[in-house]
Amino acid sequence: MALVPACVGTQLKYAPFASSVDVGFWYTFNKKKLEEYKLNTDPVCLRGGYVNTEDQGQAPRLSILYSAFARPANETSSPGMFSCPGVLLHTNTVEEFKSCNRKELLNSIADERLYQHMLSGKALDEPQILATFIVHLFADLKKYHYIYWFAFPAFISHKETIEEPIKTLEEYWTKEQMEIFTQGYLTIESDVNPGFFVLEQPSEECFCFHPLRDYGKLLEEQRQVCLGVADPSSIGGVPGWPLRNLLTLAHLQWPSHSSHKVLCLRMSVRRGERSVSHSLIFRVRLEPRENATDLTPCVGWEKDGAGNLAPIKLDLSASMDPEKVCDSAC
Amino acid sequence: GVAEYLTPVLTESKFLETGVLTPEEFVAAGDHLTHHCPTWQWDAGDPAYTRPYLPPDKQFLVTRNVPCYKRVKQMEYQGAETVLDENDGDGGWVDTHSSSLLGDNGSGAVAQQIAEMTLDDDKEEASRSVPAPLLERQEEPEDDEDEAFDMDEFDEMGKVQDEDPSEYIAPVVSGKSGLDDVMEGAAGGGGEIVPTRRYDLHITYDKYYQTPRLWLTGYDENRVPLSVEAMYEDFSEDHANKTITVETHPHLSGGPPMASVHPCKHAETMKKLCEIMTSRGSRELQVHLYLIVFLKFMQAIIPTLEYDFTQNFTL
Numbered sequence: 019m020a021l022v023p024a025c026v027g028t029q030l031k032y033a034p035f036a037s038s039v040d041v042g043f044w045y046t047f048n049k050k051k052l053e054e055y056k057l058n059t060d061p062v063c064l065r066g067g068y069v070n071t072e073d074q075g076q077a078p079r080l081s082i083l084y085s086a087f088a089r090p091a092n093e094t095s096s097p098g099m100f101s102c103p104g105v106l107l108h109t110n111t112v113e114e115f116k117s118c119n120r121k122e123l124l125n126s127i128a129d130e131r132l133y134q135h136m137l138s139g140k141a142l143d144e145p146q147i148l149a150t151f152i153v154h155l156f157a158d159l160k161k162y163h164y165i166y167w168f169a170f171p172a173f174i175s176h177k178e179t180i181e182e183p184i185k186t187l188e189e190y191w192t193k194e195q196m197e198i199f200t201q202g203y204l205t206i207e208s209d210v211n212p213g214f215f216v217l218e219q220p221s222e223e224c225f226c227f228h229p230l231r232d233y234g235k236l237l238e239e240q241r242q243v244c245l246g247v248a249d250p251s252s253i254g255g256v257p258g259w260p261l262r263n264l265l266t267l268a269h270l271q272w273p274s275h276s277s278h279k280v281l282c283l284r285m286s287v288r289r290g291e292r293s294v295s296h297s298l299i300f301r302v303r304l305e306p307r308e309n310a311t312d313l314t315p316c317v318g319w320e321k322d323g324a325g326n327l328a329p330i331k332l333d334l335s336a337s338m339d340p341e342k343v344c345d346s347a348c
Numbered sequence: 349g350v351a352e353y354l355t356p357v358l359t360e361s362k363f364l365e366t367g368v369l370t371p372e373e374f375v376a377a378g379d380h381l382t383h384h385c386p387t388w389q390w391d392a393g394d395p396a397y398t399r400p401y402l403p404p405d406k407q408f409l410v411t412r413n414v415p416c417y418k419r420v421k422q423m424e425y426q427g428a429e430t431v432l433d434e435n436d437g438d439g440g441w442v443d444t445h446s447s448s449l450l451g452d453n454g455s456g457a458v459a460q461q462i463a464e465m466t467l468d469d470d471k472e473e474a475s476r477s478v479p480a481p482l483l484e485r486q487e488e489p490e491d492d493e494d495e496a497f498d499m500d501e502f503d504e505m506g507k508v509q510d511e512d513p514s515e516y517i518a519p520v521v522s523g524k525s526g527l528d529d530v531m532e533g534a535a536g537g538g539g540e541i542v543p544t545r546r547y548d549l550h551i552t553y554d555k556y557y558q559t560p561r562l563w564l565t566g567y568d569e570n571r572v573p574l575s576v577e578a579m580y581e582d583f584s585e586d587h588a589n590k591t592i593t594v595e596t597h598p599h600l601s602g603g604p605p606m607a608s609v610h611p612c613k614h615a616e617t618m619k620k621l622c623e624i625m626t627s628r629g630s631r632e633l634q635v636h637l638y639l640i641v642f643l644k645f646m647q648a649i650i651p652t653l654e655y656d657f658t659q660n661f662t663l
Contacts, residue, residue, distance in 0.1 A: 031516035038413060040548070041565055041573045042603045071387060073415055073654075075542040077518070081412065084394070084600055099389065120508045174512060253539045256516045288656060290384040307513075317512040323543065323570050325517065327508045336575055337604040 024255045030178040030302055032262045033251040035068070035151070036077040037168035037320055037330075042084025044334055047108075048159055050087060057110055062087065064104040066151055068260075070248040070284050074296075078250035078258040080151055080170065100213040100248050100260075102149035105131060108156065115156035115165060115329075120319060127152055128171035128316045136267045142231040145214035148263040152318075154329075162338040167329035168320040172262045175307060176269060181277060182301035184255050190299050199225050200294055203283070214264055215246040217281055234272045249282035249298070257282040257298060269304045276304045352556045352598075357401045363635055364626075367619030368558035371401040373635045377560075378409050378551075380636035381643075385656045387411045391550075393599030402553060407599050409551040409639075414655045416545040416566070419581040423652060543569035545582070547653055550606075551639065552598055559614035560639060562646050563597055563606045579607055587649040609649055617645060 024030070055062070064086045068079060082104065105127060109115045132150045135141040141148055152169040187196055202225045206212050209229050216228040219242050228236060228243070236243045245268065251258030261282060268278055282298040322328045336342055358370045369377070382388050392398070393407040518541040550563040566574035566582065580588045591613075594605045621641055622633045633641070643657035 029514065032514055033516045033518065036571070038546075038567070038571055040412075042600050045600075045603050069387075069413075072413075075521070075540060076415060076544070077541045079413060084603065085392075088395075121510075124509065172512075172514075174510065174514065177514060253516070253518060253541075256518075256539060262514065287386050292386075315510055317509050317515070319509050323520075325520075330571070332572060334573065334604075337573065 024180055024184050026180055026183055028180055030180055031256055032172075033078050033253050033256045033258050034318070034320070035080040035168075035170045035250065035259050037151075037153075038079045038081040039166075040081065040083040040086075041334070041337070043082050043086055044157075044162075044164060044332075044338070046084050046087055047106075047155075047157065048338075051108070051157065051159060055108070059108055059110060062106040062108070064106050064151075064153065065101055066104045066149075067099050067101045068149065068248075068250040069099060070250055071287055072250060072252040074252045074254075076252055078252070080149070080168070080250070082153070100146070100149070100250075102146045102151065102213075103131075104151040104153060106153045106155060109154075110156075112156050112158070112165065115154065118154065120154075120167075120169075121315065123154070124152070124169050124171060124318065125315055127169075128173070128318075132171055132263065133173070136263075136270050139231075139271065141267050142229075142271065145211050145230050145264070145267075148214060148267060149260050162333065162335040164332040164334065165329050166332070170259050170318040170320065171316045172259065172318050173266050173316045176266070176304055177307050178265055178302040178304055180300060181303045182279075184298050184300040186254075186295060187281075187297040187299055188295035195223055196294055198223055200292055202227060203294075204292075213248045213260070216243050217246045218243045233268070234275075237272065237275055244279035244281050244299070246281045246283055249284050251282070252284065252296075254296075255298065265302065265304060278302055278304070352554075355556050355558075357555065358558045361635065363618070363638060364622055364632065365619070367615035367617070367622065369553070369560065369635070369638060370558075371399075371553055371555075373638065374553045374560060375403060375406055376636050377638040377640075378406060381409065381639045381657070384640075385411075387656050391599070397599045399553070399555070399598070401555070408553070410548065411655055412546075412548045414547045414549060414653055416547055416582055416653050417542070418652050420584055420652055421581070545569060545574065546571075547582070547650075547655075549653070549655055550597065551642075554611045557611040557614060559611045559618065560642050561611045561614070562609045564608070564650070565604075565606055573604075576607055582650060582652055584649050584651055591649065609646060614642070618642065621645060 050062075064082060066080050066082045066086060068081065072078060080102070086104075107123070107127075109118070128150075132141075132147065135144075135147050150171060152171065153166055154169070155164065155166040157164050191199070203212070206215070206227050210227045211230065214230050216230060216233045216236060218226040218228060218236065220226065227246075230245075233243065233245065245264060247257075247261045247264050249258050249261065257280075261280060265278065265280075268275070279301045280299070283294060284297045286293050286296065319327055320330075322330065358368060361370055361373060362368050363373060378388075378390060382390060388409050388411045390406040391408055391410045392405045395404075398404050398407060516539075518539055521540040521542045546567045548565045548567075550565075551560045552563065553559075554561040564579065566579045568574055568578070576594055580592070583592055587609075591610050592607055593610045594607055597603050597606050618638070618641065625633045625641070640657055643655070647653075647657075
């Protein structure tokens, strides 16, 4: 597989998430807004999810479903679907939505729901926090019009430089090694989050999986470890967003180590066979960006299809407005 | 519906004789599918709509965000096009992809069985469901959206956030060359992103017909839900106006009506497929393979959707 040229010494780039909202989500929101929230605009906890089985040429995707409200955000991930917590901020008027100071909003939420958990170490035990997302929403419930904007917070206070060339696992391991690894990964123990884990390779054909929390200890013991992350990106040579916050966490928790080996785990399942051969493995060095003081400000508002920073507008009246639905059925 | 309510749960295995499934067999076949094709997952659905004859966490199967690069009309027919049963009052069935469905030695027989899977109008009306609005294009909805949300001010990038030097900006590929690259597996290697339609597929257990039932929700290149009319472009033309109906999903409360492949002929077709497989193969078709065969036969109806359902196994 061809990789996007990313030479040693250049800055690592990350492919941002694209949001994906299940139609059922809007139905559930309408109901909750009318019956439960009414004019109350307190933040609502959501659960989203992403996969690392995306086809090549497809944007990494973070989805919220009809069930985004119902299930706890800390529900453990399973290999195949990685759940992550989000927060829904809904406004009662379109003016509130438009006039919002998005920079401030993103900084404050990212600080409260991401950065503080990275500092405290809570993100080590619940690493799905690293894929935290925000949905800012105004819904015109009478017209079934929605305007929403996702954000996937990340910090720009430091950057990552590629230290060892980005290789695919196919180039790095033998077929047998990939098979042994995959078998081990699929039977991973319950205290290890399959979305964010530590991989130890004590010998050529032996792999051990450790919880993220043990990474520092393993480094001190000079064990052969790397940071593993389920990678939603399918783009050759470009990891997805979750790695970015994982490296920020590593920077905060283990500041004496600035060089990290990374495995971006990608899986494809075709004809009942799993393959991890297109996963990426490389080493990066973390460096503070010039003039950076602390971890804010952060970035992560989603761009639209044309690459502009803009919200998504949705008109669901054709499928949700009882009058229009009746008309189309006649 | 009332019919579903009144139909007793099937308890005795009859799939080889009649092509129908018990709920237990549906769960066994679903477990097999999720194990071998993990892009398929069990879903619990809305708890208010849990059916007692299925385990609470295994109410239906789902695979999401299945790419759909081409419309049916854009498909290359590869010379396999055959008009079946020209005497059919509806003008005959065109089976455009029997080779993919049948493997190398695809005899016309299976294609024929699938082709016969048209809804009989009389029976259809006697049963419970409402036929979909057929292929009639709706009037374009009035575009009053822009009045409601005039978002011009969002164009000022700096106002929203600082520039992100670590963000990868993918070249977007579109048009015919992009599609061809995708079909050849060449796209993505250079880091492009190819905008495409996406589908969520659900398989529920239909208690009335005692078979699995396929449901579809589509999204366009900009992630906006597709209208039923737009989705017809992804259904094989001959099936679109015969076997696709729009109904309420049995496990999702108040959700939008969803397009579904009507199951009234599923049992019959499955029975014939089972018979063909048994006569060709060395042994009887086992019930856990039911959904894999079912999805293979669904592909006749949604030929451009690339969902995974195969293992090392041919019809």
